[in-house]
Amino acid sequence: MQTKPNILVFMTDQQRGDSVSDTRILMPNTRKLMAEGLAFTESYCPAPHCCPSRATFFTGQYPTQHGVWNNVCVQNTLSRRLNPETELFSHHLKEQGYQSFFAGKWHVCYDTGPEDHGFEELYVTCNKESKNDPSNKAMSPDWEMYKRISSAAHKRKNGEILRPGYPDYVHYGVTENPFNDEDVVNSALDKLKTLRQADDPWMMYIGTLGPHDPYFVPQAFLDLYQDVEVELTDIHHDSMDKQPAYNRKVRRLFDQLSIEEKKQAIKHYWAFCTYEDHLIGRVIDELKQHDKFDNTLILLTSDHGDYNGEHGLWCKGLPAYKGAYHIPTIVHWPVGIKQPGRTLSDLISLADIAPTFLDILNCTMSQPIVGKSLLPYFNNENIPPTHSYLHTQTNGNEIYGIQRTVFNKEWKLVFNTFDNDELYDLTKDPDELINLIDDPDSIPIIKTLYQELWRFAEKTNDSIINPYILVGLAKFGPGIL
Numbered sequence: 001m002q003t004k005p006n007i008l009v010f011m012t013d014q015q016r017g018d019s020v021s022d023t024r025i026l027m028p029n030t031r032k033l034m035a036e037g038l039a040f041t042e043s044y045c046p047a048p049h050c051c052p053s054r055a056t057f058f059t060g061q062y063p064t065q066h067g068v069w070n071n072v073c074v075q076n077t078l079s080r081r082l083n084p085e086t087e088l089f090s091h092h093l094k095e096q097g098y099q100s101f102f103a104g105k106w107h108v109c110y111d112t113g114p115e116d117h118g119f120e121e122l123y124v125t126c127n128k129e130s131k132n133d134p135s136n137k138a139m140s141p142d143w144e145m146y147k148r149i150s151s152a153a154h155k156r157k158n159g160e161i162l163r164p165g166y167p168d169y170v171h172y173g174v175t176e177n178p179f180n181d182e183d184v185v186n187s188a189l190d191k192l193k194t195l196r197q198a199d200d201p202w203m204m205y206i207g208t209l210g211p212h213d214p215y216f217v218p219q220a221f222l223d224l225y226q227d228v229e230v231e232l233t234d235i236h237h238d239s240m241d242k243q244p245a246y247n248r249k250v251r252r253l254f255d256q257l258s259i260e261e262k263k264q265a266i267k268h269y270w271a272f273c274t275y276e277d278h279l280i281g282r283v284i285d286e287l288k289q290h291d292k293f294d295n296t297l298i299l300l301t302s303d304h305g306d307y308n309g310e311h312g313l314w315c316k317g318l319p320a321y322k323g324a325y326h327i328p329t330i331v332h333w334p335v336g337i338k339q340p341g342r343t344l345s346d347l348i349s350l351a352d353i354a355p356t357f358l359d360i361l362n363c364t365m366s367q368p369i370v371g372k373s374l375l376p377y378f379n380n381e382n383i384p385p386t387h388s389y390l391h392t393q394t395n396g397n398e399i400y401g402i403q404r405t406v407f408n409k410e411w412k413l414v415f416n417t418f419d420n421d422e423l424y425d426l427t428k429d430p431d432e433l434i435n436l437i438d439d440p441d442s443i444p445i446i447k448t449l450y451q452e453l454w455r456f457a458e459k460t461n462d463s464i465i466n467p468y469i470l471v472g473l474a475k476f477g478p479g480i481l
Contacts, residue, residue, distance in 0.1 A: 017326030029281035037332035060369035104207030123187035179209035211272030
């Protein structure tokens with residue numbers, strides 16, 4: 001009799017953590033899983049970009065450990081590959097007798113793909129370079145592309161961001177199969193149908209590309225929001241006066257959008273979340289045809305979030321606001337979760353997923369990891385919070401800038417080597433509007449947070465400890481430990 005659970009991962013791309021709790025967003029399938037499983041409301045990714053976060057998901061490590069810092073497919077990338085010694089949880093699943101399947105977005109390493117890490121590949125995008133994946137080339141434009149761009153001025157279209165000399169960018173619109181997500185899901189469904197009575201345990205990873213920008217969605221899902229009112233609040237009009245200049249530089253691009261266009265962009269993002277929920281529903285309907293549905297662990301999560309108009313920003317990137325890092329994490333496992341229907345507010349990380357899967361199978365990673373098993377939460381054990389603090393690590397994506405953050409539920413410190421640091425009182429200022437970094441009364445808390453930041457840097461072998469006068473720019477350096 002099979003006792004090891006089947007595992008189904010559905011990872012969206014750029015989905016905000018609050019999308020699953022915002023009642024204005026229609027997500028019936030996701031919310032049914034929440035009602036029957038566990039919902040982690042304070043779940044965060046380690047970096048505001050696809051590749052480093054996905055590498056963390058599979059390894060339990062942070063970028064300083066697994067070596068992936070940014071988009072591995074662009075020509076000015078900092079890193080194209082995982083460190084050679086890095087292991088993924090899929091290696092251990094294979095040792096435990098699992099069949100593993102991969103559909104959708106890889107975007108972890110340019111030298112290796114899912115097939116090199118124990119997966120059978122289905123419809124895979126952003127795969128390794130040798131696969132000649134067209135989506136890789138699209139992320140690495142060359143000079144020939146720019147030669148085809150017209151220099152003639154034109155009137156800005158609805159939802160367009162004008163950038164003379166760059167390719168056209170329209171922020172939202174309508175398309176019937178955005179990013180080919182339907183093809184990704186169909187490839188997974190075709191394989192799942194063959195596994196309905198499978199004797200051996202299996203693991204299926206489905207990685208869609210929605211609700212990533214630009215927000216182009218099927219008309220039927222946009223129509224669901226025709227009569228929904230969108231209200232812009234203080235967080236959407238943040239002046240960012242004492243925050244990094246880069247944040248304001250990016251915001252100025254999106255300031256081209258009128259108030260009505262911004263509301264339309266938000267509606268399109270919501271519709272995109274609903275579309276992804278529809279795809280999730282199709283997968284769940286198939287899983288219910290399986291003999292071992294009750295022993296199937298379903299995980300819904302995302303690689304990172306989206307500002308979605310907050311602070312006048314969209315998409316994701318160096319601005320270290322919550323919207324870019326806060327992600328949904330929902331677990332459904334009928335025989336493996338005690339007292340389902342719980343909502344948990346402890347801080348957790350995307351790094352916690354790999355050790356959780358392996359803990360269920362009574363095995364561990366052989367490499368140093370940051371993540372911790374969430375299995376005690378499944379068992380409803382009375383335990384202290386898994387993490388007292390969470391950390392983020394980025395050296396930037398296509399725009400580079402070394403940045404580290406440390407936060408708990410009360411305070412958040414952002415160390416920007418390229419600009420002003422940031423300090424937010426999350427109790428009084430949850431929208432991160434007031435930067436207190438220059439407030440003399442905040443010095444004790446700044447020092448405490450820097451101590452925690454440097455402890456984590458030492459633990460993960462971070463290289464940001466260079467003391468050179470043009471580099472050692474933290475308000476408190478590593479010596480305060």
